[in-house]
Amino acid sequence: MSSTLSPVPPATVPAGLSRLLRDARALLGRDQHAAGLILERATRLLEPQPPRPAPLLPAPLLPAAVPGGLAGWQVARLTRHVEAGLGGPLLLKELAGVARLSTGHFARAFKQSFGITAHAYVMQQRMARAKRLMLETEAPLCQIALLCGMADQPHFSRVFRRLEGSTPMAWRRRQRATRG
Known part of the structure; x- marks a missing residue:
């Protein structure tokens, strides 16, 4: 019996998974945590997904009803794409x-549908992920900053x-004290 793995067809690999695996391989020798x-x-991306709770910034229920806004399929694709790509750069062109x-x-349609710019939405989603990581893990803030797509810890702290x-750090301490 052969121990080689058969390649996974690209259409079945979730977006961003290969980037996550490359990043993990690059960090393995330097920072195992x-x-x-x-x-x-990456493992969570490969597992069957349970029903997801509503996002922190809910997408409009009827985006087509907003004149000049995005269609429902566009809102769904964008929210999934942003969630999958929060660890790296997310450019307006992309x-x-x-x-x-x-x-x-x-840019106009996004603001019409979400009420904020695409950049502001991405930053809010990055901060929501950072909050989850700060509450659910013991990871240092510098690692959380990188996992949330921030350039470095000072940039993360400013935003x-x-x-x-x-x-x-103050937010994390306050949250731990109230949950304590």
């Missing part, structure tokens, strides 16, 4: 491609403070 967190994320629109039309009103 961060590599482990990334591998946990998001517009997912929605199959020009960048200008996409977190601007959106949440406190530093990530």
Whole structure:
């Protein structure tokens, strides 16, 4: 019996999985804890997905009813794409491609449907993921920053403070004290 693995057809691999695995391999020799967190994320992408709770920023129920907004299929594809890609860069041009629109039309339609710009939405989703990681793991803030697609910990701290009103460390301590 052969021990070689057969390749998985690309259409069945969730978006971003190969990037996660490359990142984990790169970190394995330097930071096993961060590599482990990334591998946990990759494993979750491969497991059957239970019904998901509503996102922190719910998509409009009837996006087609909003004049000039995105269609329902575009909203669904974009929210899935953003969630899968939070660990890396998410450019406006890329998001517009997912929605199959020009960048200008996409930017207007996105704001019409979500009430905020695409960049603001991505940053809010990054901070929501960071909060989950801060509550569910013991990972250092520098690793959480990288797992959430931030350039580094100082960038993460500046954005977190601007959106949440406190530093990530202060927020984490406060949350742990109230759950304690």
